[in-house]
Amino acid sequence: MDYKLLKEAHPKLNIKFNHALSDYSYTKTGGEADVIAFPKSKDEVKQIIDWAKEFDAPLTILGNLSNLIVKDGGIRGIVMILTDMNAISVDGHYIYAESGAGIIEVSREAYRHSLTGLEFACGIPGSVGGAVFMNAGAYEGEITDINVKIEAINREGQFLTYTNEDAEFAYRHSIFQENDNIILGVSFELQPGDQEAIKGKMDHLTELRESKQPLEYPSCGSVFKRPVGYYTGKLIQDAGLQGHRIGGAEISRKHAGFIINVGGATATDYVEMIEYIQETIWNLNSVRLETEVRIIGREAE
Structure with missing residues (x-):
């Protein structure tokens, strides 16, 4: 398949051809993708989905490749990396973040606005979309603990909205692992809090993480789920x-x-x-x- 036709159809898209995914993965490993596309908006995501559907091209969606291993043979077709969709905005006690924004940065924005509920995420290196996709958690907190509204798009190009209940969160699980829909943005409902207390908790969790985790080396983060009854x-x-x-x-x-x-x-x-x-x-x-x-x-x- 001539994937340059995608660039011809949508010349404003940021696209790379035959590029190694090791340049983006946290492990610094991974083979080439035929195409890597970096959409900057929901409309560009839809353009890529529609083109892939029309030409029956494989389409893989990734965030910032933090809790991921891409095999050495790479990925055929189009890989859509969403990290250029990273806007964050605050409205009262709600924070909206596009799916490519870092969940760490969202937790920091919550602190700056004296909003509590996301402190647990201050050291999670994933994107917002990735955090929701796997119901990310740390230090007794998980995405499911926060009331969220999720904007998504399916492989037919239809825009959808999910509530916390719709997402069917469980331990390191969400409905998006089953339905293959693509998370575009998330609204987090937080609570007003004391800024110094929020900062104190984030500083404490950061200190714990830095003292216990090998952050000086590339890694894919926590490799295994916690088995019942064991660590x-x-x-x-x-x-x-x-x-x-x-x-x-x-x-x-x-x-x-x-x-x-x-x-x-x-x-x-x-x-x-x-x-x-x-x-x-x-x-x-x-x-x-x-x-x-x-x-x-x-x-x-």
């Missing part, structure tokens, strides 16, 4: 796996729940490490570790 990091730590390395991927010595890129890691190294951890923990504890990180794309040829 993933402790299972991995007790298994003596910290420091184990496959290629350039290493189980962090600072936090056993993280796999870090210590230099030259490939996505294959990451996937093999994930499978090694799962097999080891199953053999030792009969506990199945499910991935929180999404793994997408094709194997290298």
Whole structure:
């Protein structure tokens, strides 16, 4: 397929051809995409969806690739990265953010306006869309705890609106993982709070994160979901796996729940490490570790 036809049809679109997704992923791994498009508005998103539908082109939607592994064979078709859609606005105790805005930045905007409810997100590196997609959470808080209204578009190009209840939030889950609809923007309903108290909580959570997580290395964040009755990091730590390395991927010595890129890691190294951890923990504890990180794309040829 000649994807340059997309650029000809919509010359104002920001598009790259045959570009490595490792330039955007938090692990610094991942193969090429045939096309990477960076829409700046809902209308541009719809243009890309309509074109992909007309020409039967594969279309993959990504945020800022923080809790994601793209395989070394890359992704065929069009990859739409939404990080250029990053506007944030405040109206009373509501904050509206486009899906490509960083959830960290939204939490900071809430602090600046003395609004409480998003402090837990002050260290989550994902986008707003990604945070809603997986019901992101940290330090006893989750997106589901906040009343949200979600703007989305389906693969037919129809605009939709979801309430908190419509989103069917559960642990690291939302309806968007099942219906394949694309999150465009989110309205968060927060509560007035004391600015100093909000800052104090955010500073405390930031200190906890920096002291416990290997932020000095590329990683995909928390790799596994928490199994019922267990703590993933402790299972991995007790298994003596910290420091184990496959290629350039290493189980962090600072936090056993993280796999870090210590230099030259490939996505294959990451996937093999994930499978090694799962097999080891199953053999030792009969506990199945499910991935929180999404793994997408094709194997290298």
